[in-house]
Amino acid sequence: MNKILTAICACSLLALGACKKDFLNTTPSDKVSDANFWKTEKDANAGVSAIYNDLQNNDIFGLYVYNDGLTPSAYIWDDGGTGMGPITKGNMNPFTSAVVNKFKALYNGVFRANLALEKLPGISNMSISVNHRLIAEATFLRALYYYQLTDFYGDVPLITKTLALGAPLPAKETRANLLAFIIREAGAAADSLPVSYPASLVGHATQGAALTLKAKAQLLAKQYADAATTCKTIGGLGYDLYSDYRNMFISTSAENNVEVIFDIQYLAPGLGQGSLLDKRLSTRSSFSSGWSNVYPSVNLVSNYEMKNGKMITDPSSGYDPANPYNNRDPRLDYTVVRPGSTWKNIPYANLRLDNSATFTGYLTRKYVLEVDGFGAGDSPLNFIIYRYADVLLMLAEAENEVAGPDATVYTAINRVRARKGVEMPPIPAGKSKEEMRDIIRHERMIEFAMEGTYYSDIRRWGIATQLMNGLVVTNIAGQQIDKINFVDAFNLWPIPQVEIDLNNNLVQNPNYVK
Template identity: 35%
Template sequence: CDDYLNRMPLNNPSDETFLSNETEMKMALTACYSDLWLNFSVMPFMLTFDYLTDIGYERDVSALQALGQGAGDATNKVIVDYWKGFYNGISKCNNLIQNMDRGRANVNAATYAQIKAEARFLRALYYSYLIELYGDVPLVTEVLSLNNSKMARTPKSAVVDFILKELTEASGDMVETNNPVSGHASKGAALAIKARVALYNERWADAISASSAVMAMEGTQYALESNYSKLFRNEGEASKEVIFSVQYMVGTQVHTLYRLFGSRNASAFTNKKPAYQLADSWECVDGLPIDKSPLFNPKDPFKNRDPRLGYTLAVPGSEFLGFQFETHGDSIQCWNYLTNKRVNNLEATHAYATFTGLCWRKYANVENRLASNQCDMNPIIIRYAEVLLTYAEAKIKAGQIDASVYEAINKVRNRPSVNMPPVTTTDPTELFYAVCRERKYEFAGEGLRLFDIRRWKIAEDVMNEPLLGRMKKAYPDKAPRIDKFANAYYEGIPIASQGESADFKMRVVDRRIFNAERDYLWPIPYIERQTNPELVQNPNYE
């Protein structure tokens, strides 16, 4: 009589024979990629990291804001969701890698190898984020069940070994052609991520060899985009500079970057704000920091500056998303370039217009103005400029300074739309700082800053400073002090203290606390330690 009670799923096939042919393997690989859509409140994950650093401020009262303020704990949603998200991706990769042998006979060898290599690449990529965020993590390389899931943490160095080995082996089976809108990871992507992981973990030789291998494909597969700002607009999605990006498409998967970054006038919310300190980071066009350069004019602070300032941020006086962008408190009207009319300026009057006087320009694309929640610009995971600067930094740290180091740095500085004077210092320490600064100038807003301030151990310095906004009705009458890392310090410049008007003093937008004994790593999620007693917590979290 059990027949009546035998009811099997009507929607989904059983997994028992899955992966028996090429179609099924490709479907499984697609699923491995789908975890790249990991996000926090519809913001692609890789762009959220800057809001946990000195250069960005999350206005929404959210887990991201709390984490940035040093108030994140083991139950913080970002900490839990990202852990879960990366392991979800790893689980799908493991299933494909472990079980695709079932269908090996039915697929041609090259396709089989390529599918497997891409799954290994994705697994390594997911691990690369996990180790940088949490430190030691359980290294899961096969499908787990309830019985064998209580694993201990694997030392970070062993996971790094694994990632480097996987990426080395996978790169051999991946396509060489760079086509960033294909969505598929290429050989260069595997090597570029390998270079990044090696650099972050001070494996200088691996970093040099992997970045060199990518640089060997310069001209054929990779090149710096001559128009820097194009990289962050839809028309730059297929640029030769993009090595690996996450694919978005209206109707299938979208993000809301326009709304998060854009200005009030342009019908966006400016939830994510750049720190005012960031704007003061960039050099003047003579290659000198603003506290040294004669070209810097405190009354007109954004003039004569590295063009990447204007490409990265919307600064007062510029055109932004069809409007004249002006955050001076008295500028109650501004020009609307879309209608060619003078209109009321919300940036000056709206209570929730940007608090810092600046907006992010990268990824805020005017074509999304009427559908600010429907953005599908592909956010970049890694691009060629990073490979060049990784090469340079690794060479310097390895004590192998030669012409190729200068060439790599200056290629980034000299691209046609940037045209900054070359770095020439011969002092190895100064040269290292030059690379550090260059990374800030080049990658601000792209989610790399968190990993840089962690590995350079400068987080405890920059994160314990108040995050500042512009004076509402003036600019400081002198430049702040700019340090070796291009961080700005406002000694001698009035900062509004508790209760004071910010009309003529720097506005305090946020106060953060960074505990150097704790905050260089995220905690292991609380619930994970409940279900798996083998996991030891990171120091000072419980």
């Protein structure tokens, strides 16, 4: 689809004098160009599919779980060439490859969306309803890419049209204005998107996806009352919590279930359209040939409650240091491969677990298929970007900030905890607003562990430096394996230096130097 983006028909300068007018105007029939594309419904679908394709980029959502390695929940030693390792060790700068590549990848998605939004209205050779839907999908995707941009980089240029070669490049727009744009665009997209699709179109953006993006932008903008209202609207669209938390992340049979609001659809093995997460997260052993790039931390495992809802540090919890994994929140075993558990029916003790396999003593279970028969690095398992549990906990957070821990807050968080197969006890009544805020934050850490969202959460809450700077990373034997350096500047990634060099209107984020 990159061919769509490039004009490819031209005469060489040497032959220009010999070119006849009709030759210069001839459109190539064997290549894609602006002259012969964006003409039909098939072209329109292909063009919008190209925008979706960027979601799979390793620097956008393809390896999104790596973000947990930038939190107390996980640890990255070998980042598999992504450039994330230096960030977690406090070495982030405007030249860091992850910083440069994410910025470029997200703006590539913005460019494709802008191109589609310019071309789609002019296609008359297609169904009007399909045309309007595709415009709404492109609008949603552009807003999603901008949300990622402002989440990671703060103030960035807002570009809403394709720019001609050599055209002036814009300066930064404020995060406040970017969020207002995202909220407006996501709301407009929601108005034109369906609640659901037939099986042949599953994976396309829905009304629920656009509204979830809108709610996230409202939360980041601290528009808590509006965010709560948006979450309640999503609650009326028919979503629910899936009854099998574990299989939701490790089995293709659970894909597109009632909880999934928006995900990346990966194809069957052998087609070159699979997920890399299986390869990147599974154990480095003769059983899987994985890379073990991201390891759940001792801190994360320690934060799973006992089955009675008490923390393991509570003397009355019943926690037994000799049997540390007994009677714990079931989500621990649904998320983490730990001593005493099995992986692909292989006992933990039989996995090769020296430092080349896991530095912390734990392995990630989520997004690692526990079946054989496909090539590692070509997993057909979809990656979930938005799910209904997120909406419920956003509702709890927003409502708590507006009204304190009222019935809406308790109902939302307790629904997540009461999911079939998890069935954790409800939060006791009588909590203060501050106590409930901490409870909701802890619940998000556990519910979305190893999904990549917690990094955005702790920066949004303004507690990332508090949690991360000076954090001592240990293994299950209590041995220190690293100490994290996280300064306030890291709450925003730097603008890549290459972009500043190209655009004199760009100003570097605070506390980063060339």
